[in-house]
Amino acid sequence: MIKASHRFTLVQRLLHWLMAACIFAMLFIGAGMVSTVAPEYLPLILIHKTLGVTLLGLVLIRLALRLYYGVPSLPDDLPRAVKLGARSSHLLLYGFMIVMPLLGLGMLWTASYPVVLYGGIEIPALLPQSDDAHTLFWNAHVYLGFAFFALVLLHLAAGLFHAWVRRDGVFGTMSLARVRDRTTDGE
Amino acid sequence: MHLLGKLPWSSLGSLVLIAAVVGGGAAAFAYTAGWLSPGRLTPERMIEALTPSGVTPLGHRRNHAKGICFTGTFEANGNGVELSRAKVFLQGRYPALGRFNLGTPNPNAVDATVRVRGLGLQIAADGEVWRMAMINPPFFAVSTPQAFHDLLIASGKKDPDAMKAFIQANPEFGRFSAWAKAAPWTASYAEESYHGLNSFIFTDANGGNHAVRWSLLPAAQPVPISQVDLEKRGPDYLEQEIAERVRTTGPLRWTMVTTVADPGDPTADPSKAWPETRRKIEVGTLIVQRIEPERDGPCRDINFDPTVLPEGIRVSDDPFPAARSSVYRRSYDLRAAEAKDYPRTGAAKP
Numbered sequence: 244m245i246k247a248s249h250r251f252t253l254v255q256r257l258l259h260w261l262m263a264a265c266i267f268a269m270l271f272i273g274a275g276m277v278s279t280v281a282p283e284y285l286p287l288i289l290i291h292k293t294l295g296v297t298l299l300g301l302v303l304i305r306l307a308l309r310l311y312y313g314v315p316s317l318p319d320d321l322p323r324a325v326k327l328g329a330r331s332s333h334l335l336l337y338g339f340m341i342v343m344p345l346l347g348l349g350m351l352w353t354a355s356y357p358v359v360l361y362g363g364i365e366i367p368a369l370l371p372q373s374d375d376a377h378t379l380f381w382n383a384h385v386y387l388g389f390a391f392f393a394l395v396l397l398h399l400a401a402g403l404f405h406a407w408v409r410r411d412g413v414f415g416t417m418s419l420a421r422v423r424d425r426t427t428d429g430e
Numbered sequence: 431m432h433l434l435g436k437l438p439w440s441s442l443g444s445l446v447l448i449a450a451v452v453g454g455g456a457a458a459f460a461y462t463a464g465w466l467s468p469g470r471l472t473p474e475r476m477i478e479a480l481t482p483s484g485v486t487p488l489g490h491r492r493n494h495a496k497g498i499c500f501t502g503t504f505e506a507n508g509n510g511v512e513l514s515r516a517k518v519f520l521q522g523r524y525p526a527l528g529r530f531n532l533g534t535p536n537p538n539a540v541d542a543t544v545r546v547r548g549l550g551l552q553i554a555a556d557g558e559v560w561r562m563a564m565i566n567p568p569f570f571a572v573s574t575p576q577a578f579h580d581l582l583i584a585s586g587k588k589d590p591d592a593m594k595a596f597i598q599a600n601p602e603f604g605r606f607s608a609w610a611k612a613a614p615w616t617a618s619y620a621e622e623s624y625h626g627l628n629s630f631i632f633t634d635a636n637g638g639n640h641a642v643r644w645s646l647l648p649a650a651q652p653v654p655i656s657q658v659d660l661e662k663r664g665p666d667y668l669e670q671e672i673a674e675r676v677r678t679t680g681p682l683r684w685t686m687v688t689t690v691a692d693p694g695d696p697t698a699d700p701s702k703a704w705p706e707t708r709r710k711i712e713v714g715t716l717i718v719q720r721i722e723p724e725r726d727g728p729c730r731d732i733n734f735d736p737t738v739l740p741e742g743i744r745v746s747d748d749p750f751p752a753a754r755s756s757v758y759r760r761s762y763d764l765r766a767a768e769a770k771d772y773p774r775t776g777a778a779k780p
Binding site: 270271274275276277278279280281282283284285354355356357363365372374375377378381392396399400403404407408 | 441444445447448451452455456458459462463464470471472473476557559575731732733735737738741745747749751752753755756757760762763766767769
């Protein structure tokens with residue numbers, strides 16, 4: 244592991260913001276598509292499946308980069324409880340990013356739906372049809388989806404709190420542009 | 431140091447802004463999920479309209495709930511290649527799985543009380559799956575999914591003016607009413623024609639697109655029977671008859687006929703049949719070889735979602751396949767969750 248710097252590497256930051264946009268889109272598409280019978284249902288579900296599988300690939304790359312490059316440390320003056328919250332919420336975010344696409348695939352497989360992505364790419368079924376497994380995966384996908392969205396909002400709020408209120412450099416570790424705050428003011 | 435430190439007034443403004451961002455995000459999500467739009471036609475509302483009386487048949491399909499499963503073969507003659515590059519049209523034999531059914535949400539309906547009969551079908555060709563769900567009227571009852579919902583609501587009301595108002599708002603229903611009154615009944619699933627009704631776009635090997643509808647036309651000669659006489663044969667006559675027919679006379683056949691639209695033909699409205707003079711191409715034969723148990727047979731696991739399509743067939747501007755897909759998905763999720771209310775075991779093979 245390379246010595247932790249004061250910023251994430253450019254590739255990590257790009258990947259973060261790309262995935263952030265995609266995950267936000269996924270959560271909205273998911274909530275929207277299951278609540279409509281309009282023609283948009285079909286393109287939305289196709290995007291949801293394709294983007295979901297893509298995000299599963301991206302999060303694995305992201306975790307590998309994180310292991311390789313490490314993570315900038317949090318400010319020393321951050322209370323211990325807040326540090327713990329930050330660490331556990333990131334753990335949860337990664338958990339959601341891995342589990343949600345797997346649940347999505349699982350619920351389709353266990354309902355005997357062929358999983359065909361954009362461009363006709365087919366994902367072979369790894370699980371047989373099962374009423375119980377389908378119900379479990381489907382419920383988990385829905386309710387964890389809501390929890391994921393709540394956590395994304397919390398993450399967003401925390402990021403903005405660091406950027407606008409504490410101005411402690413934490414937001415700058417992930418931002419694409421240089422942020423002027425009390426850690427950079429003196430530079 | 432405290433988390434907030436000494437909070438200046440500008441930070442208070444920032445906190446308000448953060449709350450607004452989070453609140454706005456949550457509100458946008460709630461809107462997208464339909465929580466702020468009680469008027470939106472959701473799959474839940476459509477299913478509610480299908481089973482209004484509170485006697486939801488748990489564990490069953492929410493419509494076309496009564497049926498009987500079969501397995502067989504689709505024999506493609508190769509003619510369909512002209513219209514679509516889907517592998518299922520290459521000359522050959524492909525496994526088929528299907529379900530004769532009645533257009534009712536009641537799995538215990540008396541056969542002679544249900545006007546519309548249907549056929550769900552899945553053909554698998556070299557890794558490509560094609561699912562469809564057809565019915566015996568030659569055109570659909572209404573023009574839009576919303577009108578179908580309104581029809582279910584109006585026909586479920588005791589007030590006779592409700593149907594009158596519905597027909598006034600949806601005059602295309604008159605054609606369907608006339609069909610329902612005049613078309614002869616038969617005493618066999620084997621004697622019915624099953625029509626896809628929805629328009630799909632077939633894409634050939636050169637990338638050419640063709641708007642197409644298809645039908646399955648029976649080899650068996652239809653023998654008309656009065657509704658009264660059919661009722662005398664018993665509440666479950668149709669499934670008994672088809673099992674008996676396959677057992678005694680062997681496999682049953684239907685010719686799959688595709689009809690190609692002329693430019694300007696209505697593709698978005700399945701209540702409007704295309705003129706009889708349109709070009710028709712016979713693309714193959716469905717052969718029903720074996721009647722399978724309904725309760726624990728191979729159809730139970732299948733949602734005959736008409737948007738499960740092979741490469742070379744896609745939906746057109748017809749709004750129904752998307753609506754059906756959305757509602758069928760919900761129906762599948764519900765019945766899977768209710769599987770214990772309709773146990774698989776205990777059914778005798780027919």
